[in-house]
Amino acid sequence: MIPVRYNLRSLVVRKATTAATSLGIALVVFVLAASMMLVSGIDRTLGAAGRADNAIVLRRGSDAELNSIIDVQKVGLVAAAPGVATAGGGPAVAGEIVVVATMNKVGGEGFTNVLIRGVTERSASLRGALTVVEGRAPSPGADEVMIGKQIRGRFPGVDLGQSFELKKNRAVKVVGVFTDGGSSHESEVWGDVELIRSSFGRAGVVSGVRVRLTSPAAFDAFKQSVEGDKNLGFEALRETAFLEKQSEGLRAFVTALGASIAFFFSVGAMIGAMITMYASIANRRREIGTLRALGFPRWQILLSFLIESITLALAGGALGAGAATALKLVSFSMMNFSTWSEMVFTFQPTPGILGGAMAFAGVMGLVGGFFPALAAARTSPVVAMKG
Amino acid sequence: MSTQIEVRKVVKSFERGGQTLRVLDALDLQIEEGSFDALMGPSGSGKSTLLNLIAGLDRPTSGEVIVAGASLGQMSEAAQATWRSRTLGFIFQSYNLIPVLTAQENVELPLLLTNLSSAERKRRSETALRVVGLEQRMGHLPRMLSGGQEQRVAIARAIVNDPAVIVADEPTGDLDRQSADDILTLLQKLNTELGKTILMVTHDPMAAERAKTVHRLDKGRLA
Ligand SMILES: Nc1ncnc2c1ncn2[C@@H]1O[C@H](COP(=O)(O)OP(=O)(O)O)[C@@H](O)[C@H]1O
Ligand SMILES: [Mg+2]
Numbered sequence: 001m002i003p004v005r006y007n008l009r010s011l012v013v014r015k016a017t018t019a020a021t022s023l024g025i026a027l028v029v030f031v032l033a034a035s036m037m038l039v040s041g042i043d044r045t046l047g048a049a050g051r052a053d054n055a056i057v058l059r060r061g062s063d064a065e066l067n068s069i070i071d072v073q074k075v076g077l078v079a080a081a082p083g084v085a086t087a088g089g090g091p092a093v094a095g096e097i098v099v100v101a102t103m104n105k106v107g108g109e110g111f112t113n114v115l116i117r118g119v120t121e122r123s124a125s126l127r128g129a130l131t132v133v134e135g136r137a138p139s140p141g142a143d144e145v146m147i148g149k150q151i152r153g154r155f156p157g158v159d160l161g162q163s164f165e166l167k168k169n170r171a172v173k174v175v176g177v178f179t180d181g182g183s184s185h186e187s188e189v190w191g192d193v194e195l196i197r198s199s200f201g202r203a204g205v206v207s208g209v210r211v212r213l214t215s216p217a218a219f220d221a222f223k224q225s226v227e228g229d230k231n232l233g234f235e236a237l238r239e240t241a242f243l244e245k246q247s248e249g250l251r252a253f254v255t256a257l258g259a260s261i262a263f264f265f266s267v268g269a270m271i272g273a274m275i276t277m278y279a280s281i282a283n284r285r286r287e288i289g290t291l292r293a294l295g296f297p298r299w300q301i302l303l304s305f306l307i308e309s310i311t312l313a314l315a316g317g318a319l320g321a322g323a324a325t326a327l328k329l330v331s332f333s334m335m336n337f338s339t340w341s342e343m344v345f346t347f348q349p350t351p352g353i354l355g356g357a358m359a360f361a362g363v364m365g366l367v368g369g370f371f372p373a374l375a376a377a378r379t380s381p382v383v384a385m386k387g
Numbered sequence: 388m389s390t391q392i393e394v395r396k397v398v399k400s401f402e403r404g405g406q407t408l409r410v411l412d413a414l415d416l417q418i419e420e421g422s423f424d425a426l427m428g429p430s431g432s433g434k435s436t437l438l439n440l441i442a443g444l445d446r447p448t449s450g451e452v453i454v455a456g457a458s459l460g461q462m463s464e465a466a467q468a469t470w471r472s473r474t475l476g477f478i479f480q481s482y483n484l485i486p487v488l489t490a491q492e493n494v495e496l497p498l499l500l501t502n503l504s505s506a507e508r509k510r511r512s513e514t515a516l517r518v519v520g521l522e523q524r525m526g527h528l529p530r531m532l533s534g535g536q537e538q539r540v541a542i543a544r545a546i547v548n549d550p551a552v553i554v555a556d557e558p559t560g561d562l563d564r565q566s567a568d569d570i571l572t573l574l575q576k577l578n579t580e581l582g583k584t585i586l587m588v589t590h591d592p593m594a595a596e597r598a599k600t601v602h603r604l605d606k607g608r609l610a
Binding site for chain 1: 468488
């Protein structure tokens with residue numbers, strides 16, 4: 001076998017072209033890994049927070065809480081359905097209202113929508129991991145709210161101990177900051193359901209009802225009962241399925257964007273790798289002819305140059321994947337289409353994503369290097385003799 | 388003494404610009420085992436072409452080439468490569484060392500086609516470098532060596548697999564007189580002490596003088 005150090009050193013000797021070519025590949029891997037990490041971050045924020053033994057009831061035909069309206073009086077019917085767990089001496093249900101408020105960003109860079117959730121005293125316990133990390137939960141009846149960790153300080157007055165206007169002339173005080181395992185609730189403002197209803201003129205209605213079931217298996221009977229009376233117009237969804245649906249659009253958007261950018265870049269990067277390898281092989285014709293004269297068979301020459309271009313690509317891949325991993329430190333806000341409000345996402349690197357991105361780099365090296373390697377393998381040994 | 392290299396009625400023509408150039412014209416040549424032969428002739432007379440045929444790098448248009456008992460025309464391309472790695476040592480005019488490999492690694496190259504252990508490959512390549520007097524330069528890259536030293540590394544590479552035949556195309560062509568003399572002395576030593584059959588192409592009369600037999604190529608035939 002032709003030793004791999006031959007290829008490694010040949011790459012090192014051509015520092016500038018090697019670096020330029022692997023940078024091209026690094027860019028592709030960066031885009032690819034970053035978009036996959038973002039999708040995984042979206043899953044974490046929008047999807048992973050759901051519980052299999054939670055259900056949400058919305059008005060039939062409304063995919064999201066935002067455009068669902070249910071009469072407050074009918075919440076009792078949901079609570080009476082079979083399979084509903086009890087907690088604290090009552091049914092584990094919470095009729096919540098969800099509205100969107102427009103807020104100015106800190107620093108005056110325009111405004112954006114923030115999701116405001118009117119909750120009951122049961123709402124927090126229906127979430128898997130909701131914890132007030134600073135301050136306290138708002139008291140019912142008071143003009144108080146708590147805010148998710150991710151929007152803290154992003155809007156004027158939206159910070160612990162400060163006040164801001166939910167609506168014109170409707171100032172509320174921030175008394176607590178909460179986390180919820182990275183879920184989308186961390187980008188919301190939570191207040192008492194009565195406060196939110198009156199502030200936004202939504203008397204007598206909720207958006208949806210969150211329900212804790214006795215077990216995940218209890219869902220089917222619950223759904224049948226709740227959806228049974230067509231006049232009520234209810235639709236029951238598992239919380240996991242509901243959240244997955246919420247993230248579908250954004251997930252598809254980021255995936256499509258990332259994949260198409262990566263695809264076009266990768267064509268360029270592969271052509272770059274091909275040109276580099278062709279040039280390098282043209283410069284080494286005598287070397288290759290000598291190897292052939294010494295008796296190295298064609299397949300070994302082919303393999304050797306494939307290894308070289310794959311190594312070149314993997315070096316770029318490692319660079320791109322490393323840079324993408326650094327995005328872990330970055331969080332950024334993006335419009336979530338299903339709620340029309342801004343939500344903060346993080347990039348979530350996983351071994352699978354990084355491994356997949358490296359594999360993609362390897363494939364780029366293989367494809368880009370194939371024809372040059374074939375040309376090298378076809379070099380006649382007579383070349384070695386030419387003065 | 389048996390015949391080591393036999394060239395029978397070999398014709399080699401090249402197509403160039405629609406014209407056929409007959410470089411070798413029914414050429415015959417015999418070289419005995421253990422001989423040191425020089426092949427001379429004016430530039431463009433077909434010396435390298437003939438050497439390529441004998442070395443199994445190229446095929447004749449017609450005729451037969453038999454080297455170390457093997458008829459090259461019968462072999463596939465891959466079989467010729469294997470045969471070259473076992474039977475031949477190559478010395479080139481411009482040394483043809485791999486620039487990114489050290490002297491020792493360059494010499495080891497032919498052994499990578501055997502199934503010798505890495506320790507054994509190392510031992511043999513060091514021995515070969517000792518034969519050419521470069522045991523102090525094993526870890527040097529070609530660019531750190533003089534032309535004469537580079538050619539000696541190339542000679543070590545040509546003998547490391549203990550070939551029956553060594554072919555050299557203008558081995559002193561790029562060297563000054565002193566280095567050229569050293570190389571020729573070395574080739575003579577390989578011939579007399581190690582019994583290698585050597586065929587050397589040269590246009591340098593002083594180089595040809597060192598050979599036991601001199602062949603002159605002219606107009607496609609040996610004069
Ligand atoms: N591959 C080839 N295609 C066409 N012509 C060639 C080829 N190889 C050699 N020739 C021609 O054959 C003749 C002999 O070349 P060569 O054997 O290299 O001569 P020498 O080594 O004696 O200087 C020259 O005229 C050369 O141009
Ligand atoms: Mg020549």
